[in-house]
Amino acid sequence: MRILFVSESFLPHMNGVTNSVLRVVDHFAAAGDDLGIIAPAWPGAEKHLRTSCGRRVRVRRIASAPMPGYAEVRIAATSAAALRRRIDDFQPDVIHLASPMVLGGRAVVAAQKLGIPTVAVYQTDIPGYTARYGMPFLESASWQLLRDVHNRATVNLAPSRATGDQMRAHGIERVDLWRRGVDTSLFSPALRSEALRARYARPEERLVVYVGRLAAEKQVEDLKVIHDMPGVRLLIVGDGPEKEALRRLMPRARFAGFRTGTDLAAHLASADLFIHPGELETFGQTIQEAMASGLPVIAPRRGGPVDLVAPSRTGWLYTPGMLDELRGGASDLLFDDAKRRAFGRAAEESVRKRTWPVLAEQLRGFYRQAMREHGRIRAAH
Known part of the structure; x- marks a missing residue:
């Protein structure tokens, strides 16, 4: 196939959207498909992507500006006509729209004009983010924009059943389920390192890890109830605009910064429990990576985690906002070694x-x- 990816976010910014695109591009490049990428321009961003099999994929960059209040996210604005020329140059069989909003919205209009089928992958809960960032008045407008973009697409893909239901409830049509993969050759309990663990916790302490962006929508501050538990050490892996505020809020926590690859996998495998407190996860990729690392997981009973975490088997789900439930679930697993290990083995098996x-x-x-x-x-038209 000739597949053109139009990604709302891409390298050098690494997030769930970027990671998903990179993973499927790697696979399709190795399979011999012809690939192209359209993505926001960044200062110094590469014009080609070298895949894991050694193939080079051209990245057509669109002028962009940093999002106000979150400079790591770029907004690429261009006309549908300009995108139409770029798409026409590549002549794709299908266009993959990764978390479409502004750039993807222009691309789906251009694709309609050119008569090219599109697959739109919903990945970011933008309407939920508006409320979390103090702009709830934009929630309805965000859903209107998403509805317009997705209902122009030929096929829409939701990352979880809960997110699919939410999309349909807001009038988005032709929704199928497509989850995310996990690299089980990378994320594994075999990478557990007592030396690495000793950098963050004393031998008698239980180590709880969070991996993700340190941004308002992730609600990392809710982990204060874990930070304050006796005999527990909190490890926070990631970076973002909330880092300094979180350091002040949780002075006993260890902050490991942004980690990738084997380094990230070793940090996960060396902990005892993974907790993700964010209530706006459409899927929860780091949850899946933690499970592949042999960790039980605690997360809110909302969105993507509902599909991933099996209560009483691979972890616990708690009522959003009920932090006493979060703390109780953590206590149940952290101080019962046999139960925690059994949950961890079941978690690994569930994503294998x-x-x-x-x-x-x-x-x-x-x-x-x-x-x-x-x-x-x-044909119908």
């Missing part, structure tokens, strides 16, 4: 078959579905 190659081939099936559906839609 969710590899990126398997998920990428599922995605290829959705591309083919979009091509078939697009033919039917055009």
Whole structure:
């Protein structure tokens, strides 16, 4: 296939959207597909991506500006006509819209004009973010924009059942389920390191880890109830605008900064429990990586984690906002070694078959579905 990716976020900014695109691009490049990427421009950003199999994929960069209040996120604004020329140059069989909003919204209009099928992957709860950042008045407008973008797409993909239900409730049509893969060759209990663990916790302490952006929507401040537990040490892996405020709030916590690859995998495997307090997760990729590392997980009973965490087997889900439930779940697992290890083994087993190659081939099936559906839609008109 000739597949063109239009990604609302991309390298050098690393987040869930970027990671998903990189993983499926790696797989399709190794399979011999012809690939192109359109993404926001960043100062010094590369014009080509070298995949893990050694192939180079061209990245067409669109002029962008930093998002007010969150400079690591770039907003790429261009006209549908300008995008149409770039798309026409590549002549794709299908266009993959990664978390479409502004750039993706222009691209889906251009694709309609050119008669090219599109698969739109919903990934970021923008309406929820507006409320978390003190702009609840924009929530309805955000859903209106998302509805317009997604209802122009041929196929829409939700990362979890809860998110799919939310999309349908807001009038988004043609929604299927496509989850995310996890690199089980990287994330593994085998990477547990007592030497690494000793850098963050005393031998008698239990080590609780969080991995993710340190931003308002992740609600990392809710981990204060874990920070204050006797005999527990909190390890926070990641970076973002809330870092200094979180340091002041939780002075006993260890902050490891942004980590990737084997280094990140070792940090996960060396902990005892993973907690993600964010209530706006459409999927929860770091949850899946923690489970592959042999850790039980605690997360809110909302969005993506509901699909990932099996209560009483791989971890606990707590009522959003009920931090006493969060603390109780943590206490239950941290101070019962046999239960914690059993939950951790079950967590690892539950994600063992969710590899990126398997998920990428599922995605290829959705591309083919979009091509078939697009033919039917055009014929109907």
